[in-house]
Amino acid sequence: MAQDEHRMVFDIRGRRRHVVKAVYAILAILMAASLFLVTGVFNPNTLFGGGSSGESAAKTFEKQAETIEAKLAKSPGDEALIANMTRARINAANSMISNGEGQSQDGVEEIKHQLALASEGWTDYLDAASEPSAGLAIQVAPALFQLAEISTSVEESLENVKAATEAEQVVADKRDDLNSWSTLAFYALFAQNYKLAEEAKEEAVKLAGTKFERESFENKYDEVEKNAKEFGKRLKLEKASKATQGGGGKESLENPIQGLGGATLGGG
Numbered sequence: 713m714a715q716d717e718h719r720m721v722f723d724i725r726g727r728r729r730h731v732v733k734a735v736y737a738i739l740a741i742l743m744a745a746s747l748f749l750v751t752g753v754f755n756p757n758t759l760f761g762g763g764s765s766g767e768s769a770a771k772t773f774e775k776q777a778e779t780i781e782a783k784l785a786k787s788p789g790d791e792a793l794i795a796n797m798t799r800a801r802i803n804a805a806n807s808m809i810s811n812g813e814g815q816s817q818d819g820v821e822e823i824k825h826q827l828a829l830a831s832e833g834w835t836d837y838l839d840a841a842s843e844p845s846a847g848l849a850i851q852v853a854p855a856l857f858q859l860a861e862i863s864t865s866v867e868e869s870l871e872n873v874k875a876a877t878e879a880e881q882v883v884a885d886k887r888d889d890l891n892s893w894s895t896l897a898f899y900a901l902f903a904q905n906y907k908l909a910e911e912a913k914e915e916a917v918k919l920a921g922t923k924f925e926r927e928s929f930e931n932k933y934d935e936v937e938k939n940a941k942e943f944g945k946r947l948k949l950e951k952a953s954k955a956t957q958g959g960g961g962k963e964s965l966e967n968p969i970q971g972l973g974g975a976t977l978g979g980g
Contacts, residue, residue, distance in 0.1 A: 770811065773804035777829070791840045795848050798833030801826050802855045809858075820862055827859040831875060849882035857899065866943070866950040870904065877903040884912065890919040894929055901933075901940035904947070909937075 777800035784793050805826035813819030834852045838844060856876035863869035877899040884892040897912035913933055920926035 770804050770807035770813075773800045773807060774826070776800040777804065789840045791837065791842075794833055794837045794840055795845065798830050798837055798848065799851060801830035801833060802851055805830065805855065805858070824859065824862050827855055827862075830855055831859060831872070834875070834879065844882045846883050846886035849879045852876075853879035853883060853895070853899070860902075866947045869943075870947055873899065874903045874905075877905065877908070881908075884915070888915075888919075890916055890921075890925070890929070893919060894933075897933060898936045901937050902943055904940070904944050 777797050780793055780797040780800060784790060784797065787793060805823050808814070808819065808823045808826065814823055830852065834848075834856070837848065853876045856872050856879060860869040860872035860876065863872055877896065880892070880896045880899050884896045893912050893916040897909050897916055900906070900909035900912055913930075916929055917926055920929060
């Protein structure tokens with residue numbers, strides 16, 4: 713997202729400005745990573761309240777996506793149409809979350825449905841695009857991470873985190889800034905790709921403008937790594953459980969978030 717789209721409400725000039733921006737970026741991704749293991753997708757409704765406007769917006773985006781899908785039936789493989797459809801599905805899911813629909817199981821399932829459609833759209837987009845757009849990838853990556861949060865198994869969650877990591881790789885390669893590389897490092901940790909995580913960490917450290925930036929990122933990296941390793945343990949536990957039960961059963965781990973003592977979207 714372009715830098716001029718975000719203006720601070722107070723003026724910080726010089727090197728300190730970059731320090732503050734980097735710290736906020738790192739804190740934001742750490743919060744997402746913590747939510748992944750503890751509380752599920754963040755529900756803005758708890759802060760700002762929900763209303764019919766959120767519900768209406770979600771329906772509007774759904775209809776928008778359906779209209780685009782009808783056009784795609786006549787023009788399959790159209791890169792721009794696929795990208796717009798993917799955005800519409802992500803926007804629909806985000807509107808549902810903002811409206812507090814994640815507080816019910818039915819709402820969680822509908823959010824998951826929209827994000828799954830967005831994931832399919834992203835896959836189709838990658839097949840159609842000669843060069844993936846960082847602008848679309850920067851929307852897709854956190855959406856896929858949200859999908860991982862509400863997956864019904866640890867293995868399903870892992871696959872969605874891997875897809876989020878791949879999308880964030882597009883962002884990092886094209887934007888080449890501290891925020892994108894630090895985000896890639898954190899996603900890669902949860903994807904259990906520690907080699908990529910270390911490579912992204914090295915790039916992020918290089919881009920840290922000050923000692924404070926570097927140390928802040930490294931400290932957060934260590935914290936996220938601990939959570940990612942806990943997630944890896946749960947992945948192994950689920951695999952072992954499925955092997956014991958011959959493919960899974962009632963006692964298999966149903967939800968990686970609940971298994972860590974948290975809850976799904978917006979609820980306890």
